[in-house]
Amino acid sequence: MNRMMMPVLVLGGTFAAFTAFAQEPAPGRYAMQKTDSGIARLDTQTGEVSLCQEKDGDIVCRMAADERTAFELELDLLTKRVETLEKAVGDGQTSLKPRLPSKEEIDQTMSVMERMMRSFMGIVKDLESEEKPPSNKTEDAPQKT
Numbered sequence: 001m002n003r004m005m006m007p008v009l010v011l012g013g014t015f016a017a018f019t020a021f022a023q024e025p026a027p028g029r030y031a032m033q034k035t036d037s038g039i040a041r042l043d044t045q046t047g048e049v050s051l052c053q054e055k056d057g058d059i060v061c062r063m064a065a066d067e068r069t070a071f072e073l074e075l076d077l078l079t080k081r082v083e084t085l086e087k088a089v090g091d092g093q094t095s096l097k098p099r100l101p102s103k104e105e106i107d108q109t110m111s112v113m114e115r116m117m118r119s120f121m122g123i124v125k126d127l128e129s130e131e132k133p134p135s136n137k138t139e140d141a142p143q144k145t
Contacts, residue, residue, distance in 0.1 A: 031042040038053035052061040
C-alpha cells in the first residue's frame with residue numbers, strides 16, 4: 001500500500017512546487033519609473049502620480065502638475081463652503097431649528113391614528129366575544145354526592 005501512495009505524493013509535491021514558482025509576486029502599493037528628471041511614482045491604490053528627485057541627499061516627491069491643479073481647485077471649493085457655513089451660523093441662519101407641523105398635518109395624523117385605534121378596538125371586541133360563553137346557557141352546579 002505504501003508503494004501505491006508514493007507516486008501520488010511525488011506528483012502532488014511536484015504540482016505544488018510548480019504552482020509556487022509560477023506565481024508572480026504581488027505588486028506593491030507604488031510603481032516606480034525612471035525619467036529624465038528623476039523618478040515617477042504611481043500610487044496603485046489612489047492613482048496619484050508624484051515626481052521624485054534627489055535634493056541635498058534627500059528624496060523629495062511632489063504631485064504631478066495636473067493633480068496639483070485638481071487638488072487646489074478642490075481646496076478652494078471646500079474653503080468657500082466653510083466660509084459660507086460660518087457666515088450662516090454667525091447670522092443665525094441654521095437649519096437646525098425644529099419646524100412645527102402645520103394644522104393640516106396634525107389633523108391628518110390624528111385621523112390616521114383614530115382609524116387605527118378604531119380598527120384595533122374592533123379586533124379586541126371580536127376576540128372578547130369569541131372567548132365568552134353564550135350568556136343564555138347556565139353552568140351546571142357541581143354534583144354533591
